[in-house]
Amino acid sequence: MSTIAVLGAGKIGESLLSGLINAGHATEKLLFTERYQQRAEELTERYGVRNADVAEAVEQADVLVVSVKPQDIDPLLELISPLVTPEKLVVTLCAGLPTELFERRFAAGTPVVRVMPNTPMLVGEAMSAVSAGTHATEAHLETVEEMLGSVGRVVRIPENQQDAVTALSGSGPAYFFYLVEAMIDAGILLGLPRAVAGELVVQSAVGSAAMLREGEGHPVIMREGVTSPGGTTISGVRELEKHGVRAALIDAIEAAHSRSVELGAKHRADPSEGDED
Ligand SMILES: NC(=O)C1=CN([C@@H]2O[C@H](COP(=O)(O)OP(=O)(O)OC[C@H]3O[C@@H](n4cnc5c(N)ncnc54)[C@H](O)[C@@H]3O)[C@@H](O)[C@H]2O)C=CC1
Numbered sequence: 001m002s003t004i005a006v007l008g009a010g011k012i013g014e015s016l017l018s019g020l021i022n023a024g025h026a027t028e029k030l031l032f033t034e035r036y037q038q039r040a041e042e043l044t045e046r047y048g049v050r051n052a053d054v055a056e057a058v059e060q061a062d063v064l065v066v067s068v069k070p071q072d073i074d075p076l077l078e079l080i081s082p083l084v085t086p087e088k089l090v091v092t093l094c095a096g097l098p099t100e101l102f103e104r105r106f107a108a109g110t111p112v113v114r115v116m117p118n119t120p121m122l123v124g125e126a127m128s129a130v131s132a133g134t135h136a137t138e139a140h141l142e143t144v145e146e147m148l149g150s151v152g153r154v155v156r157i158p159e160n161q162q163d164a165v166t167a168l169s170g171s172g173p174a175y176f177f178y179l180v181e182a183m184i185d186a187g188i189l190l191g192l193p194r195a196v197a198g199e200l201v202v203q204s205a206v207g208s209a210a211m212l213r214e215g216e217g218h219p220v221i222m223r224e225g226v227t228s229p230g231g232t233t234i235s236g237v238r239e240l241e242k243h244g245v246r247a248a249l250i251d252a253i254e255a256a257h258s259r260s261v262e263l264g265a266k267h268r269a270d271p272s273e274g275d276e277d
């Protein structure tokens, strides 16, 4: 079992630690670093995982998972670059940041794998996409796939698709939560108690997700199955179409993609490369 150090234990770092523990990863084989002491203490208390300083984490871990905000990457790289050797595997979860940025800062030959996960990792239902950097081998990819496979599903993609994945499944849970929030508001408007509205909407979301995963059909067919001629659903669907909800979702995901490209462009050796993604 590899020793994994999470560098920056915020929302996604905590999701990974929690998901790995739930999946049976030994807590002695997990470490994290965290800028805020109070946050570090909370996490140690909650999960029994050891908080380390950066030097200790880099020395002891086989896999270094970088999970700070893209905007905070430079100070972290300053600290770890002199310490990371090519025997380590660096896994970056940072939206937008190319593997090339890390490779430039680490000792020659250091393997880097770029990953875009999402927060359902907390409940073992992440969707993660992995891409190899220049020095990452099949064995490195398998190590990362095994780690992420224990907390959800994993696909392998070329790195030039990572900004699209970030917009779609990295940010995706936010759009589903937003939809659920809005539907609960509709229940409140119609006079349902909040707890009842919440239960109705959440179970409808879970049931629909299970149908999507397990069913053979396309989402259109499943929606048609709910939409009776002259019935209630078509009246609702007409309003969604009138308000341009489909176009709004497409625009939202396109905007998230642009932001991912922009975050990466700031850190590319040649920022114009970001224009092509
Ligand atoms: N939140 C999400 O849904 C997802 C986030 N990501 C990526 O994961 C990364 C982290 O995102 P979040 O967890 O949402 O952010 P966050 O702000 O919740 O967590 C980042 C953590 O890193 C700590 N930190 C910053 N600099 C540090 C340093 N030098 N040493 C130690 N700790 C340091 C911060 O105190 C904070 O707790 C980002 O790069 C983001 O793009 C990727 C997929 C999904």
Ligand SMILES: O=C(O)[C@@H]1CCC=N1
Pocket: 095, 166, 170, 171
């Ligand atoms: O909003 C963000 O930047 C991160 C990346 C994907 C999901 N959350």
